Amino acid sequence: MTEIVKALNVRMKFKAVEALTDVSLGVAPGEQVALLGHNGAGKTTLFRLILGFIKPTAGSISIAGFTPGSDAARRVVSYLPEQVAFPKMLTGREVVRFYARLKGAAPGDVQAVLDKVELVEAADRRVDTYSKGMRQRLGLAQALVGNPRLLLLDEPTSGLDPLSRQHFYELIADVSRRGCSVLLSSHGLSELEARTDRVAILRKGRLVADGPLAELQHQADLPIRIRVRAASGAVDTVHAEIGGGRINCASVELYCARRDKMRILSKISGLGAQVEDVDVASPTLDEVYRYFSNNGIEQTRRGDIQCTA
Numbered sequence: 001m002t003e004i005v006k007a008l009n010v011r012m013k014f015k016a017v018e019a020l021t022d023v024s025l026g027v028a029p030g031e032q033v034a035l036l037g038h039n040g041a042g043k044t045t046l047f048r049l050i051l052g053f054i055k056p057t058a059g060s061i062s063i064a065g066f067t068p069g070s071d072a073a074r075r076v077v078s079y080l081p082e083q084v085a086f087p088k089m090l091t092g093r094e095v096v097r098f099y100a101r102l103k104g105a106a107p108g109d110v111q112a113v114l115d116k117v118e119l120v121e122a123a124d125r126r127v128d129t130y131s132k133g134m135r136q137r138l139g140l141a142q143a144l145v146g147n148p149r150l151l152l153l154d155e156p157t158s159g160l161d162p163l164s165r166q167h168f169y170e171l172i173a174d175v176s177r178r179g180c181s182v183l184l185s186s187h188g189l190s191e192l193e194a195r196t197d198r199v200a201i202l203r204k205g206r207l208v209a210d211g212p213l214a215e216l217q218h219q220a221d222l223p224i225r226i227r228v229r230a231a232s233g234a235v236d237t238v239h240a241e242i243g244g245g246r247i248n249c250a251s252v253e254l255y256c257a258r259r260d261k262m263r264i265l266s267k268i269s270g271l272g273a274q275v276e277d278v279d280v281a282s283p284t285l286d287e288v289y290r291y292f293s294n295n296g297i298e299q300t301r302r303g304d305i306q307c308t309a
């Protein structure tokens with residue numbers, strides 16, 4: 001199957017600044033990839049290369065087998081930039097109609113897309129009366145019109161309230177289920193955690209991690225948190241048996257390496273009725289991100305594994 005994005009050993013240099021170094025990344029049809037990285041890591045540069053706005057200093061990129069920026073590639077890809085701006089005098093419908101014509105989409109697509117992003121009621125109002133969230137949804141509408149095979153979304157949820165974010169991700173999941181690939185950059189790690197197939201992390205222009213979150217958790221081998229709620233009067237015994245730290249009058253918390261998890265859980269299970277509940281938490285995307293963007297050096301409060309069990 002042809003990859004929608006295929007970047008091979010891409011290097012991008014702006015005079016003295018090397019924005020990307022030896023980046024190889026593929027995106028399959030229907031795949032959702034979150035592109036993460038600190039400010040200046042090279043995310044927007046990668047988007048601009050995929051769009052064909054700039055050419056790589058070295059390496060190659062193809063979009064569904066086509067050269068970025070070519071007519072054929074442009075028919076494949078849609079882009080929602082971080083700072084979305086439309087002519088204020090136009091209505092939302094006129095904006096989407098304009099993009100529909102540019103992309104050769106059927107006129108009926110305009111209404112369907114406005115409906116999808118819940119802008120039908122405001123469609124005939126001028127864009128300068130729109131809230132930030134409505135402008136962002138209009139940005140998504142212009143990106144969705146014409147059924148692109150690849151959506152590039154640069155910080156698409158910045159400035160959106162929690163409900164709008166949720167709706168936004170539902171829309172993205174829907175287009176992805178229909179086979180559209182999504183490459184999305186974001187700093188909102190907690191909201192991405194359960195919503196992306198794959199995470200790619202750029203650090204100073206280098207791709208330092210690429211895979212499903214579970215795989216990156218495995219690679220980073222960060223400690224797992226186990227929290228045990230003791231039965232009434234049993235907290236001292238539970239603490240003495242499994243170690244860790246007391247976090248209140250009734251609970252004990254410890255961190256352990258992944259390889260020790262089952263052994264410790266079995267020990268906790270052996271405490272029988274002295275344990276009321278157990279909660280096991282794998283490292284979050286935020287922790288995995290910090291690990292990889294800090295060159296594999298762990299900087300979390302879990303740094304010292306407190307397991308004595």
Ligand SMILES: Nc1ncnc2c1ncn2[C@@H]1O[C@H](COP(=O)(O)OP(=O)(O)OP(=O)(O)O)[C@@H](O)[C@H]1O
Pocket residue numbers: 014017018019037038039040041042043044045046
């Ligand atoms: N046209 C340009 N000329 C010179 N340097 C540039 C140019 N475009 C980008 N850069 C530099 O390349 C590096 C990567 O920038 P880029 O905008 O891709 O980062 P980013 O990951 O998108 O950052 P942010 O999260 O802040 O949007 C930065 O050091 C930036 O200053």
